[in-house]
Structures are given as C-alpha cells and as structure tokens.
Amino acid sequence: MSAATKAKVLATARRLDYVVSPDAVRLAGGPTRRVALAVPHLERWFFGEMVSGIETVLSAAHFDLLLYQVGGPDDRHDFFTRLPARRKVDAVVVVAFPVDQHEQERLALMGVSIIAAGGQNADYPYVCIDDYRAGRLAVDHLLELGHRRIAMIAAHDPDQPGWPARPGRSAAYVDALTEAGIAVDHALIRDVDWGGLNAASAMADILDAAPEHAPTAVFAHSDELALGAIRTLRRRGLRIPDDVSVVGIDDHPLAALTDLTTVHQSVREQGEIAARLVLETLNPSPTADGGVPTAVTAPVTLTVRASTGPAPDRRRPTAATADDSPR
C-alpha cells in the first residue's frame, strides 16, 4: 500500500470514528487471491455479460471471485455498512453504479484496490464507453436519414441516482439536434425507470401528446427501451422503419434477432479489461512504463439494421436526392 493510500485510509477512518487494526489492513492488502464484485442487477444482460468477462480473465489468473449484489437500497446499505468483503479480498470491482462520497469512504476503509467497470467512478481506474459518443452515433444516424422530429426515451435507475450514462446520452441528443438547427421539443422526450415496458408506455405518451406532430424517429437509451417503443408503435399500426425509425444502444443479443439498429458496445470486453486493470493494479507489470493504466474507453460503433430508414418525406420522389445530401 502506498503511503498516500495509507494516509487516506487512516484519515477516513479517523473521521468515521473507526479503529483500524494494522493486522486487518495488512490482511486486507495481503494476497487473498480473491476479488469482490459489487453488481447492481445480475439478471440484466449488461451485468451478466460484464461479470462473465471479468470472471474469465480472473479465473485464468487463478483468482476467486466473491459476488455481492447491491441493486436495491437495502442491499447497498448493507454492503457498505457491513463491508462483507473486508479482509477477504485484494480488490473490489464496482460494476456500473455510482459510488457516493460516503460509500467511497467506506471502500477506502477496506484498504484494497478499487476498479470501476462499465462507468467512471470517483478516482478509481475504470473502463467504460463514451456515452456522449454513443448517443451522437445514434442521433446523427437519424439526422443523416433526414429525420427532424426525433423522440428520445431516456432511462434512469431510481436506485442508482446520478449514474452518468443518462446525462451523457441525453446531452448527445440535445447537441446533435441543436447543431442541425432543430429546436429541442420536450414533448418528444421521456425519462423512464429502466425497462422495456416502461418505454412502451412512454412511447404511447409521446404519440398521444402530439398526435398531429408524431415523431418520425425514436432514439432510445438502450436496446430494451427501443424494443418497448417498437411494441407500442406496432400496436398503433405504425410500420418500422417506413413510418418510424428506432435506434437503441448496446447491441443486446436480441437486437440482431429483432433487426434493431443500435450502437454496439462489447460489454464482455469491458469486463475483461476491468479484470486486467485489477491484475495490473495488484501486480504492476515491470515492462509497462508510466505505471498502471487508469482509464480505458471501450469503442462503440453504429450497427445499422432494419429498424431505421429514411425519414418519410425523404422517400417521396421529390426527395430522391436524399442520399446525396445527408444533413
């Protein structure tokens, strides 16, 4: 443990009125060859894929993985209060949820390395995508197809307030529209609790709110939201993409099955990178100059499938030059 980390741990401990046992700190920093994962929602594809990638690399390095689910407020409070992984692990990987100031202080008490996977968190080494860039790829694609009335279905997890994916993706939408000279219309924006069925309701709301100015395209913050929107559109008799184009983010396995245009991210690869950040932090490679890497931005790419097409007016004969003049 570096002197700086030690000082930080002790300072935090004093403030929290803790007595830190030197033995415990040594033990916690010792070679348990175990790594803890704190994960909000194991049953969701993103998290399963991430944990799978982390496990593959760490088990090959003969590390064991301790799994802690911290999705709900109770689990989360319990995890940070009891610190069940304390003295049992060499490192903790925090998977895609925001760690608040108090929780950071609790983690510091463990005296172990912390890595953030699937999102940036405090000053921990991290791997994640650039949410703004992912959003721009999606919205710019719709703009290039000639869409100007573009709805957005954003999502938040009420149990993880402040998670940066939503503001990043939303800012991309606002900027892309603004740069294209399109006023942001709040009647076309909904922010829902995570989940496809909520997105289906949000889509119905949007259609009902402005029946005379229905959107010709929808940008959903994730593929599951996009599939929810598509359900509503289909039930209203709207054709995809003839009447409405829909784009998501993730490239969930069902996106290929449902012909959904989306922004691809490799979540498994992010998990593998997070695991390598753990290994490198615990045992810095002698050949690496400049020390341990602390930030990896995983690539995102637009994957065009059948759920997006030219804006309806672009398909009229008079708009035959659409392909030559993408906006």
Added chain:
Amino acid sequence: MSAATKAKVLATARRLDYVVSPDAVRLAGGPTRRVALAVPHLERWFFGEMVSGIETVLSAAHFDLLLYQVGGPDDRHDFFTRLPARRKVDAVVVVAFPVDQHEQERLALMGVSIIAAGGQNADYPYVCIDDYRAGRLAVDHLLELGHRRIAMIAAHDPDQPGWPARPGRSAAYVDALTEAGIAVDHALIRDVDWGGLNAASAMADILDAAPEHAPTAVFAHSDELALGAIRTLRRRGLRIPDDVSVVGIDDHPLAALTDLTTVHQSVREQGEIAARLVLETLNPSPTADGGVPTAVTAPVTLTVRASTGPAPDRRRPTAATADDSPR
C-alpha cells in the same frame, strides 16, 4: 459428514489415487460461510436470474458467494481438475448443467454439500421445473387452438451434452401429438445449438423443406428460440398469429415486450429455493420432520399473449364452432 459419504469419498479418492488429508476434509466441511456457484453462462438471462435469486437469500444469511464460470470444455475441465473451491466453501451449487460420473467423483472429493439448481443432477438435492409438463402446456395449447402441423425447434448446448431439458420437452411434443392422433413429422423438427439466430435458420429450413405443407404453429424450447423463429416468419411475410402461431418456454422479460405466448417459470424463485436448500442442508431446521427437503419442482404456467391464435382453418366461417370444441 455421514459415514456413508465418508466411505464414498475415501473410495473415490483411492480410485483416483488421491491422498485425502483428514485436516483438509475437516476444513472443507467447516464453517467457511462461503458457497460456490458453478455456472455455465453468466451472460444468459436464465443464469443471471438464477444467480441473483441465490445471492439474495445467501447474502441475507451472511454467506459469501464464490463464482465459477464453467461454460466451455476448458473452464469445466479446469474447474473439476483444480477444484478451486476446495477447502474454501461449505457447499457448491451446480447451476443447470449435467455433472458426469467423473465430475461427481471430483465433487465428492471436496467433502461438501452439493445442490443442483435449474435441473436434476445425480443424487443431489435439486430445484427445477418439470420440463415435460412445460412442453405439454405449450403443445397442448397449440392443439387446443386447432393446429395439427406443429413444428418444433429444440435446442441443445454442445458443451453440456445430456442435459435433460431437451428430452423432456421433446417427449412432451411427441406424446401430445400422438395422443391427438397426429403423426410426428420429422421434417417439422430441428435441433439447434442454443441461440436465437440458429433458431431463425432452423425456421427457414423447415419452411424450405416442405413449402406445400408449412406448419401453422411452432413450439420452441425457449423464448429466445421462439423470437428467432418469429424473425424468419416475419421476413417471409407470414403474419403472427394469423398465418403461424409461435409459443416458447421461459417468460423471458422480452417475451412480454414482444407479445410472445410462453410457459412461465420463475427462475429467480428457483434460485431462492436452491439457496434455502443450501442453508437447510448446512444447518437442518429442528422443526422440520423428515429431514432436509431434497427435491423441489417449481411451477410452470401457460401465459397466453398475441403470438398464438386459432389454426387458419379454424378461423373460416365453417369452423365457427372451434371455440366450443377444443381438441
């Protein structure tokens, strides 16, 4: 540890040329308050949901969970050869994969309790659904709607040969058709490697193989397979359920989103039950008469949505009595 288990462990150890340390056996049976999960595919919904249910109950009982992914032949060989969980856990939960004779002997060497979740395995206490019953609910539903040309898309995992879900669900199909006086037509049956895109190809094969006798319904062994079949049917211009009905098994979260009729199982609940089997095995309740439960069959229920409807001939005016005479 019972005398019988001890004798079995020692006999197995002798045969495998192992020297079993009495200390190690005692340690392995001691109160580590850790449970190992051996899971084939964390990135698939079924497994994530199962692990989530197990974690919820065990963490509430202040147990830690060690996670081992054993999907591919290499992982699996490594897990059973190295027994990385040995001396580290009180119990192992084997999640939905078949443990062969050699692997059972390796597990016995650990001298800990073994629980099977999501499938029956050797003589371990288990929780799972009745695959035959799930299959019957799906196929009987199609028969009651008047379908007689019913395709089946079954799935196997090449890395987990011998898993009982497939034969159970397939036997249900054969029996249901036979009882209804319908000859089983092998041109309507495909067995694919797990995954929606493979099911999409299988559906295309079935349609191409017998274009003049296309099925009016499809029974898929899982929802993801059903969604793959639907993709192909839609691309061929077939309407669902007007031209072809499709039913799956699972009630995957996207089944509700895609209006898929399916056989519901609560995988999370099976995970919670598996965890309670662990707790009960490690610390039998004094109030339970008859000892520790060893087998729990989780319920399955038919969930009818918009992907199934009357067979095309049932919708003709002359078949108006269909509703009164379900077969």
